[in-house]
Amino acid sequence: MRRSFVVHLALLAALVAGCGIGSGESASAGASDPLTPEAAASTAPSAPERIPLAGDFPVLPGAVRAAMPNDDPGLIGLWTSDQPGSNAYDFFVAALPAAGYPIVGRYPGGAAAVIRFSLPNGGIWQMVAREGGDGALVIEIRLDRP
Amino acid sequence: MRRAAGSVLPVLVLMSWSAGSALATDDYTLPFYDPGVALSYGVDRDRTLSRQLDWTGQTWNDAVPHPGRVYDQHSGVDYPMALRSEVAAAKDGTVVDVEGGYGTSQFGNFGNFVLLKHSDGRQTLYYHLASAADGGIGVAVGNAVVAGQPIGRSGCSGICHGAHLHFEMLAWSATAKAFQSADPLAERRWTTWPGRIPFSASYVRESNPGTEVIKRGQTISHWVEFRNTGGRTWRNTGSVGRIALGTWRPAAHASLFRASDWLSSWMATFVDAASVPPNGVGRFTFGLRGTPVAGSYRETFNLVAQSVHWFDHARLGGFYVPILVSNLTP
Numbered sequence: 361m362r363r364s365f366v367v368h369l370a371l372l373a374a375l376v377a378g379c380g381i382g383s384g385e386s387a388s389a390g391a392s393d394p395l396t397p398e399a400a401a402s403t404a405p406s407a408p409e410r411i412p413l414a415g416d417f418p419v420l421p422g423a424v425r426a427a428m429p430n431d432d433p434g435l436i437g438l439w440t441s442d443q444p445g446s447n448a449y450d451f452f453v454a455a456l457p458a459a460g461y462p463i464v465g466r467y468p469g470g471a472a473a474v475i476r477f478s479l480p481n482g483g484i485w486q487m488v489a490r491e492g493g494d495g496a497l498v499i500e501i502r503l504d505r506p
Numbered sequence: 507m508r509r510a511a512g513s514v515l516p517v518l519v520l521m522s523w524s525a526g527s528a529l530a531t532d533d534y535t536l537p538f539y540d541p542g543v544a545l546s547y548g549v550d551r552d553r554t555l556s557r558q559l560d561w562t563g564q565t566w567n568d569a570v571p572h573p574g575r576v577y578d579q580h581s582g583v584d585y586p587m588a589l590r591s592e593v594a595a596a597k598d599g600t601v602v603d604v605e606g607g608y609g610t611s612q613f614g615n616f617g618n619f620v621l622l623k624h625s626d627g628r629q630t631l632y633y634h635l636a637s638a639a640d641g642g643i644g645v646a647v648g649n650a651v652v653a654g655q656p657i658g659r660s661g662c663s664g665i666c667h668g669a670h671l672h673f674e675m676l677a678w679s680a681t682a683k684a685f686q687s688a689d690p691l692a693e694r695r696w697t698t699w700p701g702r703i704p705f706s707a708s709y710v711r712e713s714n715p716g717t718e719v720i721k722r723g724q725t726i727s728h729w730v731e732f733r734n735t736g737g738r739t740w741r742n743t744g745s746v747g748r749i750a751l752g753t754w755r756p757a758a759h760a761s762l763f764r765a766s767d768w769l770s771s772w773m774a775t776f777v778d779a780a781s782v783p784p785n786g787v788g789r790f791t792f793g794l795r796g797t798p799v800a801g802s803y804r805e806t807f808n809l810v811a812q813s814v815h816w817f818d819h820a821r822l823g824g825f826y827v828p829i830l831v832s833n834l835t836p
Binding site: 444445446448449450453465466467468469470471472473474476486488489490491505506 | 547573574575577584586611613633662668670672
């Protein structure tokens, strides 16, 4: 009805195929989940150099790391989850400040939500939660953008 | 100052729009009462997949969400709201459909909503509401509602990523022979721009900002002026929605200072003017009668849209009148 959102087809194809970095890995609540440039480079030679996530960066419990497309250099982290979208939004609203990432903007929505948060160095990133075409929840950490 | 003028909190739709075209008189107002709510996402006016046209006129050739602007294929306007926040009718209308059977935060293809039709032929949809059992639905099919009237409470039912209200305006399309999503922001359908909550006011001045000294049994006249900082025109006609000054703390208590010109034990007066548009100043004139017992008192007042909604008293500067009743008799 009122919750239309387009699937990012290329990303979806990668997710369905289960290929790429870290597919099938399951993250646990608050677990270290570093995404280092070295790790990315070792499994995807053509991938752009990624900004690493801190080891203590909050990860939605049960979320599964997904392959990141090479044509999206602003993407820092990518997961899928079978949880409802509101769970992810609520989790990050609580977990980001607790982990030292103050929230600077909340944008809940129907098929997508964005949380803008600041880094210790003053930079701004985004947590994007959105509806995947197969019903899965897609969670992205990415550089800030309008 | 004992009654600081209530600050006018900005309604953060995050866009300064040049004051060009005239705004419709008493058209639509924001469908809630929290003045601090900021726009999450507006309507995608370009229904092409992976191309978005937001309410400011900017096109985005992608499918990613743009905070404060739009996400792809979005048909309404999203406002972040804490669970169970008050949702209000954006315009006078009639309830044509409701759904309240889903859980307040139940995720899925269907959620709770209220659908209103209005005299201009448009409809408005209030979606993702809390369940009926949770107080999410405050009206029934066939009910007449007035602008600003609470009709339900917010939730996160349906396809929902974080509690919010999905407000959707629907206009009849003769071509499609169906109601289709319209964009209240791009069309500037709000009575005020960039939109205001229905009823709000700030303190301006009064006849005596100090203590009123009244002899026992004596009646004096007092007036106070408030600025209309809401989106609706204040009216001194009709019954429902008529703007009045009533006692507060507790609401609608019988006043010790009721004079003969009061409308009831708690309602001192209606707004003096026939109407006060947004940004206008309305005066409220009423009598205060000295109590039989001398002493120092205060009477607290608030504005009310009759049978619709009390104003936010804090935004009126916490208005009250200090009263000293002297032992002298008139």
